[in-house]
Amino acid sequence: MKSLLLVLPYFSHHLFLLLLFHFTSKSFSLCNPHDSSALLQFKNSFFVNTSSKLDTFDPCCSSFSFKTESWKNREDCCKWDGVTCDNVSNHVIGLDISCNNLQGELHPNSTLFKLRHLQQLNLAFNDFSISSLPVSIGDLVSLTHLNLSNCLLRGDIPSQISHLSKLVSLDLSINSVMDLNPFTWKKFIQNATNLGELYLDHVNMSSIEGSSLSMLKNLSSSLVSLSLSDTRLQGYLSSDILTLPNLQT
Ligand SMILES: *[C@@H]1O[C@H](CO)[C@@H](O)[C@H](O)[C@H]1NC(C)=O
Ligand SMILES: *[C@@H]1O[C@H](CO)[C@@H](O)[C@H](O)[C@H]1NC(C)=O
Numbered sequence: 056m057k058s059l060l061l062v063l064p065y066f067s068h069h070l071f072l073l074l075l076f077h078f079t080s081k082s083f084s085l086c087n088p089h090d091s092s093a094l095l096q097f098k099n100s101f102f103v104n105t106s107s108k109l110d111t112f113d114p115c116c117s118s119f120s121f122k123t124e125s126w127k128n129r130e131d132c133c134k135w136d137g138v139t140c141d142n143v144s145n146h147v148i149g150l151d152i153s154c155n156n157l158q159g160e161l162h163p164n165s166t167l168f169k170l171r172h173l174q175q176l177n178l179a180f181n182d183f184s185i186s187s188l189p190v191s192i193g194d195l196v197s198l199t200h201l202n203l204s205n206c207l208l209r210g211d212i213p214s215q216i217s218h219l220s221k222l223v224s225l226d227l228s229i230n231s232v233m234d235l236n237p238f239t240w241k242k243f244i245q246n247a248t249n250l251g252e253l254y255l256d257h258v259n260m261s262s263i264e265g266s267s268l269s270m271l272k273n274l275s276s277s278l279v280s281l282s283l284s285d286t287r288l289q290g291y292l293s294s295d296i297l298t299l300p301n302l303q304t
């Protein structure tokens with residue numbers, strides 16, 4: 056700053072203003088306009104009942120936060136609640152709108168799936184009860200963290216989830232009318248080679264047999280946390296799964 060001030064007198068006013076603009080614009084980010092409009096369209100496709108209370112025993116989400124209510128057109132979306140942007144490209148790379156009480160359909164054509172730079176997505180504790188997990192989830196190939204717990208999703212987990220090969224953490228727990236079939240399970244485990252956390256509690260895994268479950272051994276170098284309570288798994292849990300070298304819980 057000192058050297059800048061010394062040099063300034065030699066510059067024209069015009070250049071000075073340009074410099075000033077250059078410096079100030081660096082200090083705040085402006086969201087990528089495509090990402091901004093995708094987020095607003097996503098928000099507008101849901102209803103948020105801001106007067107309802109959360110009926111849950113989960114201490115992680117004891118009240119709603121209604122983050123999307125702060126999202127306004129013409130404002131920098133990188134500053135919206137729950138939104139994180141890459142500090143160089145200004146693309147949205149993180150979205151945490153858990154406990155927001157979104158109500159409506161998570162449609163396969165949702166503009167959410169246009170946010171191709173997303174690395175972290177948390178939609179936990181929203182009400183998508185008329186939806187199944189859209190196949191378009193497989194388009195978000197940069198995802199490292201995906202949290203869809205307590206979303207009231209139904210139906211088959213689409214096999215396209217196996218496209219998310221960078222996943223480090225997957226939480227689909229407490230979606231009790233959601234099914235995971237052996238075909239999807241196999242493709243997913245083969246591809247998700249960095250997976251460290253896997254939470255599938257209350258997901259219907261009744262069609263997955265012991266031998267397919269043993270594929271978890273292929274994640275032995277990455278998996279540290281695994282939770283499969285109330286998944287209706289049948290048969291024996293092979294003891295070598297419980298001895299995965301890095302497993303902590
Ligand atoms: C919003 O939630 C309140 C409290 O649960 C409920 O009484 C009201 O009917 C809801 N409004 C709508 C439009 O669903
Ligand atoms: C998913 O989000 C919920 C609500 O914020 C939180 O309680 C839970 O711990 C998250 N799961 C993971 C794996 O971080």
Ligand SMILES: *[C@@H]1O[C@H](CO)[C@@H](O)[C@H](O)[C@H]1NC(C)=O
Binds near residue numbers: 142143
């Ligand atoms: C930009 O982001 C990268 C990684 O996401 C981080 O390492 C770096 O410190 C950030 N730079 C600034 C100026 O915030």
Ligand SMILES: *[C@@H]1O[C@H](CO)[C@@H](O)[C@H](O)[C@H]1NC(C)=O
Binds near residue numbers: 164
């Ligand atoms: C989804 O988008 C595709 C392509 O834009 C379009 O052809 C299709 O009709 C849309 N489906 C629905 C149900 O809106």
Ligand SMILES: *[C@@H]1O[C@H](CO)[C@@H](O)[C@H](O)[C@H]1NC(C)=O
Binds near residue numbers: 217
């Ligand atoms: C594995 O992930 C890569 C990268 O996303 C993808 O191109 C490939 O189709 C995936 N394979 C399967 C079997 O889903």
Ligand SMILES: *[C@@H]1O[C@H](CO)[C@@H](O)[C@H](O)[C@H]1NC(C)=O
Binds near residue numbers: 232234
């Ligand atoms: C669980 O999945 C099995 C096999 O796909 C199915 O027959 C059963 O009806 C499902 N159970 C529930 C409660 O959805």
Ligand SMILES: *[C@@H]1O[C@H](CO)[C@@H](O)[C@H](O)[C@H]1NC(C)=O
Binds near residue numbers: 245270273
């Ligand atoms: C699992 O790992 C074993 C050896 O580590 C390998 O032979 C096998 O092909 C893997 N299975 C799958 C389905 O990736």
